[in-house]
Amino acid sequence: xxxxxxxxxxxxLRVGVVAAWAVTGLxxxxxxxxxxxxxxxxxxxQRDARMAWWRDARFGMFIHWNVSSVPAGVYHGKHxxxxxxxxxxxxxxxxxxxxxxxxxxNPTQYDADAWVRVARDAGMKYIVITAKHHDGFAMYHTDxxxxxxxxxxxxxxxxxxxxxxxxxxxxxxxxxYYSQAQDWNHPGGATPGGKxxxxxxxxxxxxxxxxxxxxxxxxxxxxGPVAVLWFDSPYEMNRERANLFLPLLELQPGILFNNRLGxxxxxxxxxxxxxxxxxxxADRDWEVCMTMNDTWGYKSTDHHWKSAETLIRHxxxxxxxxxxxxxxxxxxxxxxxxxxxxxxxxxxGRWMNTNSAAIYGTSASPFSKLPWGRCTKKVDASGARLYLxxxxxxxxxxxxxxxxxxxxxxxxxxxxxxxxxxxxxxNSAGVVLALPTSAPDALLPVVVVRITGQLEVTP
Numbered sequence: 307x308x309x310x311x312x313x314x315x316x317x318x319l320r321v322g323v324v325a326a327w328a329v330t331g332l333x334x335x336x337x338x339x340x341x342x343x344x345x346x347x348x349x350x351x352q353r354d355a356r357m358a359w360w361r362d363a364r365f366g367m368f369i370h371w372n373v374s375s376v377p378a379g380v381y382h383g384k385h386x387x388x389x390x391x392x393x394x395x396x397x398x399x400x401x402x403x404x405x406x407x408x409x410x411x412n413p414t415q416y417d418a419d420a421w422v423r424v425a426r427d428a429g430m431k432y433i434v435i436t437a438k439h440h441d442g443f444a445m446y447h448t449d450x451x452x453x454x455x456x457x458x459x460x461x462x463x464x465x466x467x468x469x470x471x472x473x474x475x476x477x478x479x480x481x482x483y484y485s486q487a488q489d490w491n492h493p494g495g496a497t498p499g500g501k502x503x504x505x506x507x508x509x510x511x512x513x514x515x516x517x518x519x520x521x522x523x524x525x526x527x528x529x530g531p532v533a534v535l536w537f538d539s540p541y542e543m544n545r546e547r548a549n550l551f552l553p554l555l556e557l558q559p560g561i562l563f564n565n566r567l568g569x570x571x572x573x574x575x576x577x578x579x580x581x582x583x584x585x586x587x588a589d590r591d592w593e594v595c596m597t598m599n600d601t602w603g604y605k606s607t608d609h610h611w612k613s614a615e616t617l618i619r620h621x622x623x624x625x626x627x628x629x630x631x632x633x634x635x636x637x638x639x640x641x642x643x644x645x646x647x648x649x650x651x652x653x654x655g656r657w658m659n660t661n662s663a664a665i666y667g668t669s670a671s672p673f674s675k676l677p678w679g680r681c682t683k684k685v686d687a688s689g690a691r692l693y694l695x696x697x698x699x700x701x702x703x704x705x706x707x708x709x710x711x712x713x714x715x716x717x718x719x720x721x722x723x724x725x726x727x728x729x730x731x732x733n734s735a736g737v738v739l740a741l742p743t744s745a746p747d748a749l750l751p752v753v754v755v756r757i758t759g760q761l762e763v764t765p
Contacts, residue, residue, distance in 0.1 A: 357562070377407055378639070379606060391601070450524065531558070548568045594631055596633060605636065657749050673763060678697060715756040
């Protein structure tokens with residue numbers, strides 16, 4: 307059995323923390339929708355305008371990268387069973403000892419432009435990178451602490467500045483992840499399960515005032531447009547503490563933030579982790595974050611890679627329920643994306659080159675579960691387009707669209723530039739497409755069905 311990946315939610319459950327955002331199965335329990343005055347005053351139209359690019363994008367890259375990539379999940383010869391970036395916590399590494407890893411963190415092969423091109427060519431529209439994870443190490447040039455990439459090690463470049471420039475160059479949105487509560491290196495930072503080093507002792511509110519809040523101000527003012535602020539692990543974050551961060555959002559007009567700030571703030575979108583929600587909330591935006599293997603940060607022993615076909619199916623499954631897919635990469639201490647990650651993203655990109663119209667700007671399927679695959683849709687004033695993602699090609703060629711009552715104008719393979727018509731017929735059960743007997747795409751073929759007038763599907 308593969309080692310289970312313990313992410314941010316599952317570790318908190320493991321140590322018995324109960325929070326408003328705890329995981330229930332594969333879904334996230336909704337935080338109470340109690341917005342601050344500025345957010346409460348926002349109209350639905352204003353919110354929809356702010357969320358429009360994110361809803362259209364559907365696909366983004368998550369990057370977990372920091373000094374934890376140096377030990378890469380191994381401590382004194384022991385291979386940590388869980389995620390690589392949690393090594394300090396899981397092995398209870400003393401603060402002075404963990405800080406020694408920074409001297410060996412010298413990612414001279416880091417090429418932000420190449421990273422962004424990998425994301426762009428895979429069809430991703432935005433990138434979220436760890437500005438600071440739970441070990442407190444700043445992956446940017448901070449003036450608030452010396453525990454960061456500029457002052458604690460030999461690498462003097464600013465990775466976030468370089469990535470921000472590359473994102474602007476290639477037209478991707480930039481998001482920044484910041485662990486606002488958990489911090490295992492700065493005195494007073496939250497440490498789930500208790501502190502293990504006297505160097506961690508301190509006042510949590512002092513830590514928030516002197517480290518977390520000033521650093522969030524830094525990352526929102528140093529790097530140009532920031533589209534998403536991705537908070538995480540709101541351990542000990544009550545309402546009063548969460549309110550310290552809300553005014554900072556005004557530094558980036560239009561910025562989105564997730565549901566992990568704390569204080570029962572729901573944020574702009576929910577964040578189910580490492581699994582697809584069984585019943586996605588129709589009235590809430592959501593984004594599944596998921597690893598390609600079993601870890602977020604780089605772990606030298608983790609070779610449990612998902613196949614390109616699995617990644618594409620996850621993307622389709624999530625889009626068919628109206629969500630976004632934030633797919634993670636954990637770069638090496640040298641600054642390279644693991645070859646297995648790059649290879650799989652290239653395969654996803656080849657599929658997206660042909661089929662991206664079935665992902666970008668789509669909304670959730672009008673059907674309940676389909677035995678043969680998934681459906682995404684686009685609706686406009688003239689009618690609708692259904693995109694049928696066929697996981698299991700029918701052996702006899704007949705594909706039923708159950709309960710479809712709208713007027714079908716045409717059906718064709720999305721990969722076919724000639725749009726050769728696929729025959730169809732209607733009966734009491736719905737509409738039946740007469741597909742070719744063999745699938746045209748080895749990974750995941752897509753059929754387009756054009757509907758004239760109102761789209762209607764009966765249960």
